Amino acid sequence: MSIPSDVLINWSKPGKSDNSKITYEKLSSVINSKLYDNYELFLQGSYHNTTHVKENSDIDVVVLNKNIVINNTIYGPQGNLEDLKNWKSSLFYKIQGSQNFNFSLGNKTIKYSGNISYVPADIVPCGYYKSAVVGSQLGTILYDSYSRRYFINYPKQHYENGALKSQQTNGNFKKTVRMFKNARNRAVKKGLLQNEDIAPSYFLECLIYNVPNSCFNGNEQDIFYNTARWLLQNTHIFSNMKCQNGIQKLFGYDDNNMLTYNKWSTSNAITFINAIANLWDNWSRL
Secondary structure: OOOOOOHHHOOOOOOOHHHHHHHHHHHHHHHHHHOOOEEEOOOEEEHHHOEEEEEEEOOEEEEEEEEEEEEEEEEEEEEOOHHHHHHHHHHHHHHHHHHHOEEEEOOOOOEOOOOOOOOOEEEEEEEEEHHHHOOOOOOOEEEEEEOOOOEOOHEEEEEEEHHHHHOOOHHHHHHHHHHHHHHHHHHHOOOOOHHHHHOOHHHHHHHHHOOOOHOOOOHHHHHHHHHHHHHHHHHHHHHHHHHEOOOEEEEOOOEEEEEOOOOOOHHHHHHHHHHHHHHHHOOOOO
């Protein structure tokens, strides 16, 4: 028996957003009260992209320091490297305790654990990233104090491409991402997947983005089945896929001059899609 239609319809709906919106507004107030010029504050991640689901309700708040500009060169990253390394701790000490908010330092971000009124949040301190390889497109770059590496992202391009694909598919692209995120969570609960880290939300969304628009037609069961079938039939081209931003490779460890893009493997992606197929085929017995 396949996954029932009413389950998929429920899975396709976005998670609640009221507390997420309130949390972003409040954290923005905290940060804005401590920073004065030359920075940009914006959202990235599932909530901003409206691909969030009930069980994954945290938000990502980017604090972009416009004074920090890192260029990728043949000699490695060049620019305000020490400023970038210190930006996380500098921001942390500015906002810690402000308006009675308590934060903690993570490897890459500043963590807020949330409470009854506010959802958990990752505050992402970063700078501008420039690379001649992608022309005039600007990315963001942050420093991981644990691995001592720099991580690059293109959140605005990711958002714009997702919005366009959603428009081209009558909103079904984002509905499908939400269905697959919920299916992943169910697969973990049923022991079909070891944990969510096999298919992190960002990479799952990018994987679905690579599915042709023609698969996003019909009702929820049609779309879920056609998407899963296409992925199962095209695992041989996974290594050629790009992230939703259209710039970075989706799979493999792309380490260029100490600039780390991602670490998702095709084997984990195949494990994920096989678990989803198992969930579909054996729903009534699970």
